[in-house]
Amino acid sequence: MEAMELNxxxxxLIEDGADYAEVRMHRTEALEVVxxxxxxxxxxxxxxxxxxxxxxxxxxxxxxxxxAPDRESILAAGEKALRSAKAxxxxxxxxxxxxESAHRADWSVEHKMLPTEVETGDVTELLKRxxxxxxxxxxxxxxxxxxxxxxxxxxxxxxxxxxTQIRSLVPRVAGYFILTAFEAGCGSLQRIVQIGESGGWExxxxxxxxxxxREESEGMAKILKEGKAIPSGKYDLVVGGEVSGIIAHEACGxxxxxxxxxxxxxxxxxxxxxxxxxxGRKIGSSSVNISxxxxxPNSYGFYxxxxxxxxxxxxxxxxxxxxxxxxxxxxxxxxxxTWSNAAMRASSYAREPIVRMSNTFVEPGDFHLEELIEGVxxxxxxxxxxxxxIDDLRWNNRYVGLEAYRIExxxxxxxxxxxxxxxxxxxxxxxIDAVGNDLIFKAATCGKGQPEQGVPxxxxxxxxxxxxxxxxxx
Numbered sequence: 001m002e003a004m005e006l007n008x009x010x011x012x013l014i015e016d017g018a019d020y021a022e023v024r025m026h027r028t029e030a031l032e033v034v035x036x037x038x039x040x041x042x043x044x045x046x047x048x049x050x051x052x053x054x055x056x057x058x059x060x061x062x063x064x065x066x067x068a069p070d071r072e073s074i075l076a077a078g079e080k081a082l083r084s085a086k087a088x089x090x091x092x093x094x095x096x097x098x099x100e101s102a103h104r105a106d107w108s109v110e111h112k113m114l115p116t117e118v119e120t121g122d123v124t125e126l127l128k129r130x131x132x133x134x135x136x137x138x139x140x141x142x143x144x145x146x147x148x149x150x151x152x153x154x155x156x157x158x159x160x161x162x163x164t165q166i167r168s169l170v171p172r173v174a175g176y177f178i179l180t181a182f183e184a185g186c187g188s189l190q191r192i193v194q195i196g197e198s199g200g201w202e203x204x205x206x207x208x209x210x211x212x213x214r215e216e217s218e219g220m221a222k223i224l225k226e227g228k229a230i231p232s233g234k235y236d237l238v239v240g241g242e243v244s245g246i247i248a249h250e251a252c253g254x255x256x257x258x259x260x261x262x263x264x265x266x267x268x269x270x271x272x273x274x275x276x277x278x279x280g281r282k283i284g285s286s287s288v289n290i291s292x293x294x295x296x297p298n299s300y301g302f303y304x305x306x307x308x309x310x311x312x313x314x315x316x317x318x319x320x321x322x323x324x325x326x327x328x329x330x331x332x333x334x335x336x337x338t339w340s341n342a343a344m345r346a347s348s349y350a351r352e353p354i355v356r357m358s359n360t361f362v363e364p365g366d367f368h369l370e371e372l373i374e375g376v377x378x379x380x381x382x383x384x385x386x387x388x389x390i391d392d393l394r395w396n397n398r399y400v401g402l403e404a405y406r407i408e409x410x411x412x413x414x415x416x417x418x419x420x421x422x423x424x425x426x427x428x429x430x431x432i433d434a435v436g437n438d439l440i441f442k443a444a445t446c447g448k449g450q451p452e453q454g455v456p457x458x459x460x461x462x463x464x465x466x467x468x469x470x471x472x473x474x
Contacts, residue, residue, distance in 0.1 A: 006051075008071075009078050010161045013055055018082055020056040020097065022160035024307060025069065026349035030152040031116045032175075035127040037145055038135075043120045044150075050349030053078045056097065058089030061331075063352045098333035098340050100310050102163035107304050111171045111200030115151020118201045123149055126209065130177070133214040140183040140221045149175035149209065151201065156307075164309035170302065172196060172456060173203045174443070177213060181220040189224045191216055191386065191402060196300035196443030196456055203298060219384070219403040227417030230406070232472035236379035236465065237421070238372045238407065241440035243385050243399060244362045244461030249444070251425040252290045253360035255394035256317050256325075257343070257448075258332035260355075268450035270392035273425065274323065276336055284321035284429025287365065287464075291316055292327065294342070294358030300443045301358035301457040306342040308353060315341050317360070321429060329355050347453035354449050361460030365435030372434055372465045374410040380419050380471060381405045381412060398422050400474055418474040428466065436463035 006023045013021040027049040034041040050067035051074050062085030066077040127147045134142050151173045158166040174196040182188045193216055197203045239247075255272035259265050262276070274281075293314040294303045304312050308330050316324045326336070329344035332355065344353040373381060382401035389398040404416040421428075441460035447453070 006157065006159045009053070009074055010159060012075065013078050013082055014161055016079070016082055017086070018055040018057050018161070020161055021078070022054050022158065022308070024052040024346070024349065025157040026050060026052060026346070027155045028152055028348060029116050031118070031120070031150040032148050033120050033123040033127060033150050035124065035131055035147040038128070038131050040124045048348050051077060052346065052349045052352070053081045054352060055081045055085050056095060057082060057085035059094035059096070060085040060089040060092050061095050062086075065350045067349070095331055096334045097330035098338070100330060100340055103305060103309055103311060104165045105305060106167040108169035109171055109198045109302060111202075113201040114153050114171050115173050115201045116153050126204070130209050130213045133210045134179060134217045137214065137217040137221050140181045140186075140224055142179055142217065143182055144178070144180035146178040148177075158305070158307065158309055160309055166305045166309050168303070168305065170198055171200055172198050172300065173201060173207065174300070174456070175209070177216070179217065179220065181217070181224050183224055186224050189220050189386075189402075191220055194443045194445070197298045198300060198302040199298050206298075223403055223415050223417060227415045229417050229473035230380065230419060230471065233470070234468050235471045236376040236407070236467050237469045237471070238369070238376060238379065238381045238463055238465050240381075240383040240463055241438060241461045242442055243382055243401070244464045245440075245442055245459035246385060246388055246399065247397070247428060248290050248362045248461055249357065249360050249446070249457070249459040250388065250390045251394055251397055251428065252317055253292060253327070253357040255425075256323070256327055257355045257357070258326040258328045258336065261326060262332055262335060265448070269448040270394065273393045273395045274326075279323055279325070282322045283426050284318060285432050286320040287432050287435050288318055288321045288429050289363035290318040290360065291363055292357055292360045296359050296458070299359045299441065299458050301455070303345075303358065306344045306353070307346045308340065308342075308344045310340045310342040310344070312342040315343070327355050327357065329353065345455050347455050351449070351451070351453050354453065356448065356455055357446055357457050359441065359458035359460065361439065361441065361458070362435065362462060362464065364437045364439040364462040367434050367436045369436050369438055369463045372436055372463055373407055373412065375434065375465060376407045377409055379407040380416055381407055382419060382421075386418070395425050397425060397428060420472050420474050421469060422472070423469060431466040431469055432464050433467050434465040438462045
């Protein structure tokens, strides 16, 4: 994306009465290569490019965008945003922004080959090897296999009237597999596996999609053929990093988004069990530490500055079971008397930035997985999940295991079919008595907002042990 001179529109908006203005040139290019049941489909290319403008005038925010990045269209979008702010000034909640340092930066994620420039034939050949790894798993059939692999390049140029100027380029390798396993007399089982990292196409070697697909397929086959339902009751649980990661994302990350806490998302993505005065509130055991960190190298949710030009940093959401800090943009930070921690992201030029997670994870502990299992006399190990659900307040949770096994006298025994965890966030976090050292991350697309915005994130965590959890079979 060629650099554009955008300061002229800032000057014009300030001259016309804006108290603050920001402009974001935002371009995303994407490539997807598809293999369906072993048959290649036409590659899919996509590109979205435009300019977003946000202004603050008389205590009201106005937003507008255009996909025609010429001076006339940019000026029209800026004037529309300013008119919108002026029209609601005095009728809406008064908006103020936290005071933040101005930054000048030009950064990019290291890469050798952009994921959008890879030869599609090479990707198709890789997907065929992935498909062979799946169908080569014995014992069950995989009649439906949708394999998608490719990547994107996201470029931004951001300026605001306080002197911040940021340029960035983030390539990402991404894809997903939707697999259905079937065996006569046993039924079917479906699994969705998403992969994603920031970096060039060479990151595909670190992802190892063939090995990943084979491991997932073997787990599905074992559970489908041998899985047994367990009686409902209280059990000690050990959950794998995939499960602890989705719990961290859904039961900690989302409710600690300050716009939810302040009520803005109530009619859109939901509310939160947390209130502004609950910083420091203990909601879990001292073993629970959860963070959000956009600066993790090669992470799917990687960035160094958010879409308000604030420098990114690691956020300590829960520390020793206590609520430590919320996820903030400049508006919520001002309202709660603090500073932004760079959590504002927009999925495209046509969307305003809102408070988002990046890479949210349970911090690792000191235990080996074997030690966690050895400490359970009667329980279940849930390595991965197939389904989750949570209420709008992010308090009542439901997680359905996929690959799971009984634990008897500290040993893994028979496979368990679809164990269901149903508990409140407080019960889950308070039941954790030990955390493993085997931290892993999984790619996901986090949805939020109205219109909905999907942004790349990692969920992550180590294995964890939970005592006395109510469990049942689906």
